[in-house]
Amino acid sequence: MGTARVRASAERGSDFARLSRRIAREGLLDRRPGYYAVRIGLVAGLFAGTWALFAVVGDSWWQIPVAVLLAVAFGQLTLLAHDLAHGQIFRSRRTSRxxxxxxxxxxxxLSYGWWMDKHTRHHANPNHEDHDPDVAPDILLWSEKQAEASRGIPRFIGRWQAFLFFPMLTLEGLNLKVASFRGLSRKSLKSRKVEGLLLSAHVLAYLGALFLVLPPGKALLFLAVHQACYGVYLGCTFAPNHKGMPVLTAEDELDFLRRQVLTSRNVRGGHLVTTALGGLNYQIEHHLFPSMPTVNLRKARPIVREYCASLGVDYVECGLFASWGQALRHLHEVGRPLRAVRT
Known part of the structure; x- marks a missing residue:
C-alpha cells in the first residue's frame, strides 16, 4: 500500500467536537470502577495463580504450558497498564502512575514512564512516518520512503519482512525490556531511579524464581518459551490496529477525527476477541476517546460508525485474521522495491 494522500478542509474542524458532545451525553466517558475492580481482580488472580502453579509443578516438562499461560498473564497485565496510562481507571494521575x-x-x-511517553506520541500522530514511534524505521519498514532510505540490517530484512514478522515477534518481549532499561538514560523520564529499581527487582525476582525451581536447562527453556509467547501475544494484539492502514507524511493535512479514524482499524469478534485484545479491537473509538473505559468502547462503536458514514469518512472493520493479512500484505508491498534491486 502506498502512502496516503488524503486531505480535509478547515471547515471540518468541528466534526470531532459534535461527536464528542454526543458521546458525553450518552455517559460513555464516565468511569466504570466496578468493571475495573472485577478485571483487576481476575488479571491479578491469573498472574498470582500462574506463579503458584509454577511452584507446584516444579522440575517438570509440564512447565512448558505453564510458560505459555504466564505469557497470557503478562499480556493481560500489559493491557491493564495501557488503560492506566490513559487514565481510564483512576481519576488521580498520581494513583494511575x-x-x-x-x-x-x-x-x-516494562518501563511505565518510557512506554507512556512513546504511546502518547503514537496517539498524537498515528501512523505518521515522521512522528509516530511505532512506525519508525527501526528494523521493519512501514513506507516506500523508508524502504528507499534504508541501509544495513533494515534494508536486508525489509525485502522479506512480511515472512519474518511473526518470527521476529518472538523477540518483542525481550526487546521491550531492553528498551525499558535504555529509556532510563533519558533525563526527561520522571522518577528514573524508582523505575530502575523496580525494573531491576523484576528481573532479579523473575530469574531467581526460574533458577530456584528449575535446573538451568529447563529454566532457560521456560524463559525462551515464555518471552517468545509474550512477544507474539503483544504483537498479535497491537498489529491489527494500524498496520496496513494509510501511512501519513507531512504532506497530509487532516483534522483530529480523520487523522485518528483513517489510520485505525477495528477488529470484529465476540467477547473472546475483546478479552484477548483488551478492548483494543475497538481501536477507532479508542483513538478518538483514549480515556474512555474499555468496556464502553463497544457501546460507542455504532455511534461513531454512523457518524463517520454521515461525513463520508471511511470506517474500517474486519476479522482478526484478515487484519493480520492486511498488515502482512502491506509489509510485503513496502519491501517490493528492495526485492527488485541488488545492493
Whole structure:
C-alpha cells in the first residue's frame, strides 16, 4: 500500500467536537470502577495463580504450558497498564502512575514512564512516518520512503519482512525490556531511579524464581518459551490496529477525527476477541476517546460508525485474521522495491 494522500478542509474542524458532545451525553466517558475492580481482580488472580502453579509443578516438562499461560498473564497485565496510562481507571494521575509502576515495571518488566511517553506520541500522530514511534524505521519498514532510505540490517530484512514478522515477534518481549532499561538514560523520564529499581527487582525476582525451581536447562527453556509467547501475544494484539492502514507524511493535512479514524482499524469478534485484545479491537473509538473505559468502547462503536458514514469518512472493520493479512500484505508491498534491486 502506498502512502496516503488524503486531505480535509478547515471547515471540518468541528466534526470531532459534535461527536464528542454526543458521546458525553450518552455517559460513555464516565468511569466504570466496578468493571475495573472485577478485571483487576481476575488479571491479578491469573498472574498470582500462574506463579503458584509454577511452584507446584516444579522440575517438570509440564512447565512448558505453564510458560505459555504466564505469557497470557503478562499480556493481560500489559493491557491493564495501557488503560492506566490513559487514565481510564483512576481519576488521580498520581494513583494511575503508582499503579502503572507496579503493574508495568515490577510485574512485567516494562518501563511505565518510557512506554507512556512513546504511546502518547503514537496517539498524537498515528501512523505518521515522521512522528509516530511505532512506525519508525527501526528494523521493519512501514513506507516506500523508508524502504528507499534504508541501509544495513533494515534494508536486508525489509525485502522479506512480511515472512519474518511473526518470527521476529518472538523477540518483542525481550526487546521491550531492553528498551525499558535504555529509556532510563533519558533525563526527561520522571522518577528514573524508582523505575530502575523496580525494573531491576523484576528481573532479579523473575530469574531467581526460574533458577530456584528449575535446573538451568529447563529454566532457560521456560524463559525462551515464555518471552517468545509474550512477544507474539503483544504483537498479535497491537498489529491489527494500524498496520496496513494509510501511512501519513507531512504532506497530509487532516483534522483530529480523520487523522485518528483513517489510520485505525477495528477488529470484529465476540467477547473472546475483546478479552484477548483488551478492548483494543475497538481501536477507532479508542483513538478518538483514549480515556474512555474499555468496556464502553463497544457501546460507542455504532455511534461513531454512523457518524463517520454521515461525513463520508471511511470506517474500517474486519476479522482478526484478515487484519493480520492486511498488515502482512502491506509489509510485503513496502519491501517490493528492495526485492527488485541488488545492493
Amino acid at each position: 503508582l499503579a502503572g509502576l507496579l503493574v508495568g515495571n515490577l510485574s512485567v518488566g
